[in-house]
Structures are given as structure tokens and as C-alpha cells.
Amino acid sequence: MFVPTKKYLRASCFFCLGFIFSFSLNFIGTSNVAVASFAPPAAQATVNRDVAGMMPNLFQAIVLGFVQGATEFVPISSTAHLKAVPVFLGWGDPGVSFTAVIQLGSIVAVLWYFWSDLVQITRGMLKAIRTSDYQSQDFWLAVGIGLGTIPILVLGLGIKIFEPSFYETTLRSMPSIALVSIVMALLLALSEYIGSHKRDFGDLTAKDGVMIGLAQALALMPGASRSGSTMTAGLFNHLDRATAARFSFLLGIPAITLSGLVELQGLIETGVAGSGLMPLIGGLISSAVFSYLAIAWLIKYLQKRSTWLFVWYRLGFGIIILGAVGLGWLA
Numbered sequence: 130m131f132v133p134t135k136k137y138l139r140a141s142c143f144f145c146l147g148f149i150f151s152f153s154l155n156f157i158g159t160s161n162v163a164v165a166s167f168a169p170p171a172a173q174a175t176v177n178r179d180v181a182g183m184m185p186n187l188f189q190a191i192v193l194g195f196v197q198g199a200t201e202f203v204p205i206s207s208t209a210h211l212k213a214v215p216v217f218l219g220w221g222d223p224g225v226s227f228t229a230v231i232q233l234g235s236i237v238a239v240l241w242y243f244w245s246d247l248v249q250i251t252r253g254m255l256k257a258i259r260t261s262d263y264q265s266q267d268f269w270l271a272v273g274i275g276l277g278t279i280p281i282l283v284l285g286l287g288i289k290i291f292e293p294s295f296y297e298t299t300l301r302s303m304p305s306i307a308l309v310s311i312v313m314a315l316l317l318a319l320s321e322y323i324g325s326h327k328r329d330f331g332d333l334t335a336k337d338g339v340m341i342g343l344a345q346a347l348a349l350m351p352g353a354s355r356s357g358s359t360m361t362a363g364l365f366n367h368l369d370r371a372t373a374a375r376f377s378f379l380l381g382i383p384a385i386t387l388s389g390l391v392e393l394q395g396l397i398e399t400g401v402a403g404s405g406l407m408p409l410i411g412g413l414i415s416s417a418v419f420s421y422l423a424i425a426w427l428i429k430y431l432q433k434r435s436t437w438l439f440v441w442y443r444l445g446f447g448i449i450i451l452g453a454v455g456l457g458w459l460a
Contacts, residue, residue, distance in 0.1 A: 185223055189215070190408035193223060194231055194415025201235040201385075201416075202378055202424050204317065204357030204439045205446065209306045212351060213450060216303070216459060225297070229392035230409065234416025236386050239378050241417075242424050246379065250274075266331065270379075273338020278383040280346040285388070288349060301351050303459050307450035309352030314443035317357060317436055320364035330372045337366055341380060348384075352447070355381055360436070370431035378424060 185193060196214050200207040211228045215221060240247065253267020262268070288296050299305060344362035348355030356377050363373030453459040 184227065184405040185215070185220065185408050185412070187408050187411045189220055189223075190227075190231075190412035191415045193227075194234060194412040194417075195419050197228075197231050197412070197416040198235060198238070198419025198421075199423050201232065201420055202239070202356050202374075202381075203427055204354050204360050204436065205443055206306075206310060206313075206352050206354035206357060207232070207235075208301075208348075208351040209310060209354070209446070212301060212306060213303065213446075217453075225301075226392040227409070227412070229388045231389075231412040231416045232385050233389035233393070234413040234418075235420040236382060236389065237413075237417040238420035238424060239382055242421055243375075243379060246375075247382075250379075266333070269335045270333060270338070273333065273335040273342075274380055274383070275338075276335065277338035277342020277345060277380050280343050281349065281384045282387065284346045285349055285384075296349075300349075303450055304454050305350070306352035307447040307454070309350050309447075310354075310443045310450075311447035313347075313353050313357055313361070314440050314447065317361045317364075317443070318440045320361045321435055321437065321440070324364035325367040326364070326369045328366070328368045328372065330375060333368075333372070333376060337363070337368070337376070338380065340366060341376065345380060345384065354443075355384070357439070357443075364436070370434075370436060371428055374428055374431050 193211060193215065196210050197207050200210045208228065212222060215223055250267045250270050253265055254271035257263060257265035257268035341359045341362045344358045345355055347353040347358040356374070359377035359380060360370075360373045363376060364370065368376070450459065
């Protein structure tokens with residue numbers, strides 16, 4: 130059996146961290162250019178229109194910030210709600226860019242809430258590397274978060290470069306959102322039955338990071354829910370519910386941050402951020418406040434209760450959308 134040496138582990142760690150850092154910089158700097166280069170002109174025009182969306186006014190932005198904050202970390206899909214709620218209200222689709230940028234408010238909230246955890250993991254990782262203590266849990270947690278971030282970055286960049294029109298016209302369609310929501314509700318229910326819910330935060334390993342990171346890539350499908358897919362994977366891995374939620378939040382920090390920064394760059398380049406600066410600020414503040422409240426509530430809730438509330442909610446959400454589409458109320 131292969132037993133990694135300290136030298137091998139140290140090299141692997143720096144390789145993974147370096148790969149993520151350089152890949153992230155490249156992702157931010159080249160994604161918009163890549164889309165313009167690879168997408169057909171007609172498809173690109175459609176994508177640009179859909180990504181930009183309708184810039185909401187200040188009131189609408191604050192409401193959408195509330196929707197983002199209340200649903201980002203709860204396993205019911207913020208992307209789906211940010212598409213469905215304004216459409217139901219007759220406001221139109223705010224678009225991918227605005228949706229991704231107000232997610233930065235959620236990042237402020239999760240950094241605020243988990244700051245002490247992040248400081249401990251970072252210090253522990255650096256100390257482990259300096260002292261060659263590769264049995265440190267902080268070290269493996271950091272490696273797990275790093276490795277778990279790679280799948281969603283690679284798949285997300287691939288979709289953005291090669292299939293941007295498919296994402297906008299198919300994955301973000303209301304029927305697709307409804308079906309994905311229903312399927313993920315059933316998987317969450319199954320994880321409740323199968324999982325033992327016995328492993329706590331002290332039992333987390335790099336393997337959990339990789340497995341839950343692969344599940345996180347499902348969040349590229351609106352309706353799947355990043356927190357929902359990662360929490361479901363955590364429950365399948367026999368984590369207790371509160372630990373699954375806590376690790377889901379920590380794992381989501383790099384992916385949500387990069388997504389928001391990429392789209393913020395796009396808004397600045399198109400001038401949308403300048404013409405709608407106040408709504409953007411209002412949406413960000415609203416998102417940050419309600420995200421913090423949602424994180425605090427969910428962790429406390431899952432310490433004593435199961436995820437069945439969210440299973441039934443997601444089933445109902447998907448069925449209502451399918452019904453509205455079938456009746457012609459939604460396209």
C-alpha cells in the first residue's frame with residue numbers, strides 16, 4: 130500500500146493550493162474573453178442579454194437581497210428563487226450577473242459568522258506545514274476545502290466557455306428549475322434515511338472535502354442548491370446535520386466569492402454597475418444581513434431537527450412551478 134511521505138504531502142499541498150490560486154486568477158481574468166471567443170455571435174447576443182437581465186430598482190434590489198440571503202445557505206436554492214420570485218412578481222429576470230454579484234453579500238455574512246473558524250483553520254494549516262505535522266485536522270480541512278473547490282471551478286468555466294447559451298436557455302428555464310428541485314428534494318430525503326448522523330466536525334477529513342466538493346458542482350444547475358447538494362452529500366457521508374451545514378458554508382466561500390467577482394467585473398465593464406449603483410449596494414447590504422440571520426438560524430435549527438422541512442418545501446416549490454408552466458402562467 131502506498132504511504133505518502135512528508136515531502137510528498139508537502140509538495141501535494143503546495144501544488145493544490147497553487148493550482149487553485151492560479152486557476153482562480155485566470156478564471157477571473159479570462160472568462161469574459163473566452164466566452165466572446167468561443168460562443169457563436171447569435172448565441173453570444175442572447176447570452177449577453179440574459180446575463181445582464183433587467184437591473185432592478187432599489188426596492189426590488191432590497192427584496193432580491195432578502196431572497197438571496199434567506200435562501201443561499203438554506204438548502205432550497207437561491208438561484209432558483211432569484212429567478213422564480215421576480216418572474217412571479219412580474220419584475221422580469223434580474224439576470225445572472227446581478228444574481229451572482231449580490232451573492233457577495235452572502236460571502237460577507239459567512240466570513241463574519243465563521244471568522245474564528247477560518248482563522249483557526251488557516252493558522253493550523255500554516256503551522257502544520259511549518260512543523261510537518263500532517264496529522265493536523267486543520268491541515269486536512271484546508272486541503273479538503275481546496276480540493277473540494279476544484280470541481281465547481283472547472284465545470285463552471287467549461288460551461289461558461291463552451292455552453293453559455295445552453296445554461297441560459299435550458300438550465301435556467303423554469304421547467305428545468307422545477308424538475309431539479311424535485312429530484313434534489315428526493316435525494317435529500319434519501320440521505321436522511323441512509324445517513325447515521327453520528328460524525329461531528331472533529332471527524333471531518335480531506336476525503337469529505339473531495340466528496341462534498343463533487344456534489345457542490347451540482348449547484349451549477351439552478352434548483353439544485355449549493356448548500357442543498359453539499360449538505361445532502363454530507364448526510365450521505367454520515368455527518369450530523371449541523372456539521373454538514375457548517376462544512377457546506379465553509380466549502381462554499383471560494384466558489385461563491387469567485388462567481389461574484391467574475392460577474393461584478395462583467396457589470397463594471399458593461400456599465401451596468403455605474404447606472405444601477407444604488408440598487409446594487411442595497412441588494413448587497415440586504416443580502417449580507419439576511420444571510421447572516423439565515424446561517425445562525427439554520428445551524429441552531431439543525432442541531433435539534435431534521436431536514437424534512439426543506440424536503441417538503443422543495444417538492445412543493447417544484448410542483449407549483451410545473452403547475453404554473455403547465456397552465457401557461459410562466460414560460
